[in-house]
Amino acid sequence: MKILMISATFPYPPTRGGTPIRTFNLLRYLSQRHPVTLVTQRSEDVSDQEVEELRQYVDQLVIFPRPHSDQTQAGTWAKIKRFGEFVLEGTPPSVRSIYSPAMQDWIDQWVNSGYCEAITCEHSVNEIFVRQAWKQQLKTVVDVHSSIYGTCRQQLETHTAEKPLRDRLNLPLLHRYEKRYCSKFSLIVATTVEDRHQLQAFNPEATFEIIPNGVDLDQFPLRTQDPGGHRLIFVGTMDYIANIDAARYFSLEIFPQLRERYGEAKLVLAGARPVPEVSELSKIPGIEVTGRVPSMAEYLHQATVCIVPMRIGFGIKNKTLEAMAAGVPVVASNSGLEGLAVDGANVPLRALRANTTEEYIAAISQLFEDAQLRQKLSENGRNLIESEYTWERVGQRYEQVLSF
Template sequence: MNVLMISAKFPYPATRGGTEIRTFYCLEALKAEHHVTLLTFREDYVTDAEVEALQAHVDELVVFDAPQNAAPGLAAKLNRLAGFVTTGTPPNIHYYYSDAVQAWVDEAIAQNRFDAITCEHSVNALYIRPEWKEKVRTVINVHSSDYCTKRSNLDLGITDNVWRDRLTLPLLRRYESDTYRKFTTVAVTTADDETQIQEMVAGLHSVIIPNGVDLEEFSFRTTEPAGRQLIFTGTFDYSVNIDTALYL
């Protein structure tokens, strides 16, 4: 198949964070069986060498300049919050929206260039039109649900802005529910995520694609090396990281 992968995050090298890691290895898996076009944004920190290296992992690489940083300050934050309330689109989603990218994707679909589209993370879902489900397979790879994460943080009492999160939580649920309905298939990382998303949209077609470890790079050890310490890093307002740290 001819597959279009849309990723707001530049997924190379696969060491910058969880989003980049999952995206890159999903890309590698798709490339093994299909013709893959990757559409992505280039941040200022991405080098020419990294762009050239990523090109070797896809059949076609389409790169747009990343949007400018959001304006700082309380007034700008309140304006973004008001925009979320009135439009229903979260600020972090709207931040990555580009008319040029939308035009490129619209033209590609009109020309029947692709058999399937995959969106890495929900920030890319804004480019997908609901009616496309009838002509092309659309998949959203939900690395993590912002709604489920925010709800968990509120339940755990670890949010840094309770009133804002309580105000936007139902808006976020509505946005994600409407987003998932646009897609043929929703991919999630865990069974818990699948259950929570199915609660939002009953009857949704979903698949679990778990995160894992590259066993070629991190091979199995027959004995545990002595005198070593394990350092675990992560964002500890995320329940999965908390559970992992407690398990370790």
């Protein structure tokens, strides 16, 4: 099967997090069994060495420069112009910003020449390069990652939107946009049941598959010992709104109360590109903001408990899977545990659930004081990842949906 993968995000190295992790690992699995052509874009922070390393994993690598975006232009007129284009064209500015006419021409010629039997869009923004008519002649798949309409609505409902007025204006337009692009594909892939429900409302007749994220067990080995103590960790890229909100929520509302109970408690906020709103949290006694770290697994292994206090965002969370793979007990919100069976009837206890300040303090205190419970969550969490969430298993499922 000849596969064309479209990813405006350069998917290497996978340590960049988020979209690159999923795209690279799916690409790596498929390329071992099928000829894969990857068409992508290169931003200024991508090195020549990274390009050459990625080239080893594909049959053909086609790279276009990242288009210059007017997204950063400030001023009332620039904002009105972007909104007007959204209304008239039906495509969000964040999606239009990746559009490259040269890249579109290359994809058109590749498809029209019959060089591929299946197209995958790795993240929904890449739908902009796919023609409606192609669904009639080959398999077209969009790997959504998460619903942008659902995320926008959730941020408004939880009062976590950065720009509420803008988002309220955009919400009906995003609804129209997702409904339109969902109709272009022969298959839509979501990472969780919850995200599928978001998307299914747009096109009930569409074919959906749920394919979660995975973990590279070589990069996240099981820790060899429980460090004990009162050390917490939260991981993620720290310029992403959902992670910024989670870091600030826990640091400002929960951690000070834990610190009153456990005077030596420490919270590590580990992840690349911390914005000022995150960096300033290091002024709070007991909190360390690391920036990019050489090995996230090593930082996880040093933690007593990993917290995932997400309040917004859909889809399965890499940070939760990686902590469980590393054998670190997890305390997480419903959002942080989305898509995972970790508690309830006939389910081994694999993580503790918390959604309020009181629940976080109770769950974390319980783990601080109970080594046997920490060991139980460590073993059960690792067993879940080994049985259900390796990239090998995820890749197999992705290959299956492309083949039928």
